[in-house]
Amino acid sequence: MSRQSRTDRPYDIVLFGATSFAGALTAEYLAAHAPKELRWAIAGRGAQKLERLRERLPADAEIDVLRADARDPASLRDLAGQARVVATTVGPYVTYGEELVAACADAGTDYLDLCGEPEFVDLMYVRHDARARETGARLVHAAGFDSIPHDLGVYFTVRQLPEDVPLTVEGFVTADAAFSGGTFASALGQFARQREMAAAARDRRRHEPRLVGRRTSAPVGAPRFAREVGAWALPMPTIDPQIVRRSAAALERYGPDFRYRQYAAVRHLPVAMGGVAAVGALVAAAQVAPARRWLSDRLKPGEGPSPEKRAKSWFSVRFVGEGGGSRVYTEVSGGDPGYDETAKMLAESALCLASDDLPETAGQVTTAVAMGDALIGRLRAAGIRFRVAAAR
Numbered sequence: 001m002s003r004q005s006r007t008d009r010p011y012d013i014v015l016f017g018a019t020s021f022a023g024a025l026t027a028e029y030l031a032a033h034a035p036k037e038l039r040w041a042i043a044g045r046g047a048q049k050l051e052r053l054r055e056r057l058p059a060d061a062e063i064d065v066l067r068a069d070a071r072d073p074a075s076l077r078d079l080a081g082q083a084r085v086v087a088t089t090v091g092p093y094v095t096y097g098e099e100l101v102a103a104c105a106d107a108g109t110d111y112l113d114l115c116g117e118p119e120f121v122d123l124m125y126v127r128h129d130a131r132a133r134e135t136g137a138r139l140v141h142a143a144g145f146d147s148i149p150h151d152l153g154v155y156f157t158v159r160q161l162p163e164d165v166p167l168t169v170e171g172f173v174t175a176d177a178a179f180s181g182g183t184f185a186s187a188l189g190q191f192a193r194q195r196e197m198a199a200a201a202r203d204r205r206r207h208e209p210r211l212v213g214r215r216t217s218a219p220v221g222a223p224r225f226a227r228e229v230g231a232w233a234l235p236m237p238t239i240d241p242q243i244v245r246r247s248a249a250a251l252e253r254y255g256p257d258f259r260y261r262q263y264a265a266v267r268h269l270p271v272a273m274g275g276v277a278a279v280g281a282l283v284a285a286a287q288v289a290p291a292r293r294w295l296s297d298r299l300k301p302g303e304g305p306s307p308e309k310r311a312k313s314w315f316s317v318r319f320v321g322e323g324g325g326s327r328v329y330t331e332v333s334g335g336d337p338g339y340d341e342t343a344k345m346l347a348e349s350a351l352c353l354a355s356d357d358l359p360e361t362a363g364q365v366t367t368a369v370a371m372g373d374a375l376i377g378r379l380r381a382a383g384i385r386f387r388v389a390a391a392r
Helices: 021-033 047-057 073-082 099-107 120-135 148-158 183-191 195-208 240-250 270-284 287-298 307-312 342-354 370-379
Strands: 011-016 038-044 063-067 083-087 110-113 138-140 167-176 215-216 224-226 231-235 257-266 312-322 328-334 384-389
Touching: 011 021, 011 073, 011 342, 021 038, 021 047, 021 342, 038 047, 047 063, 073 083, 073 099, 083 099, 083 167, 083 342, 099 110, 099 120, 099 138, 110 342, 120 138, 120 195, 138 342, 148 167, 148 240, 148 312, 148 328, 148 370, 148 384, 167 231, 215 240, 240 257, 270 312, 342 370, 370 384
Parallel strands: 011 038, 011 083, 038 063, 083 110, 110 138, 167 257, 215 257
Antiparallel strands: 167 312, 224 231, 231 257, 312 328, 328 384
């Protein structure tokens, strides 16, 4: 299916899960920044909540309301058939996400989510990548703080380094922000599904084509003091390195032998040790169902930080890239990573897929592969900073 054949669909973008905490922020961003000619709609399970959300948006924004339920495959197929791009905030994705991916793959509809769940991404590759390639659908996961700053940050860093030589990049993440209930629930679910996650990763490796003539890797680094950034570097159990490695495998610009490692950067050793202990305790508690339920009740889905808290939040990801005798320091930074900036990233990704002149790709692709320079340009214009800090 050609992309041109989809222009007669009623909507350029449909935002599914628009009444969730992240969904409402994304709807507000689209209402404030989408071009007037954009045809878009908000969608979800509760018609009354959707109407209340629409009433909060600018009166001159022409936004339709569509009803669809993650547990009703027929409603999701109808939704996918009406849109050129569907962006979804409905998680945990391993529980609620697959039917929409399947519907978009079948309809040739571009798909975006905020998923940071490796198991879900691997399962969707095995089950729906081939069909999406047939229909021309682009299936783009992790289009928020997981994993745009890291994926596009590495892409940006690589472009500052020599071509056709082995490259290494390390990312160091610092942030001051809070979690929403939905994000917390997704994290607990991942911690409780370690065996399922490992099985999905093995299955993906059996289905992925082998890379010929090039190598890419994203090994877990060891804790250390990183003089490059003047902080303790702790390995991060996130999906970001996997996303970066897939971009590197797809794009020859990353060179014949590419390696990426990612860390949380913590200034003070006692804080670093406390963080490691806290994550370990959370992982252990997630293995026990009563403890997991108790933790989930502390912060329910739909709840999130206040506007005042978000206004004070920030993030920075600093990268050190080396290759061919060159070294470069870059940074991606912005405001509240979990919500305000994530809403911005998801919305700008949807606008990019719907409106921009992009490389011809299909199937499960990363943000760097699908949108690359175009999305960096959009995010820069929207206030997220990509900069070269130093080079030699």
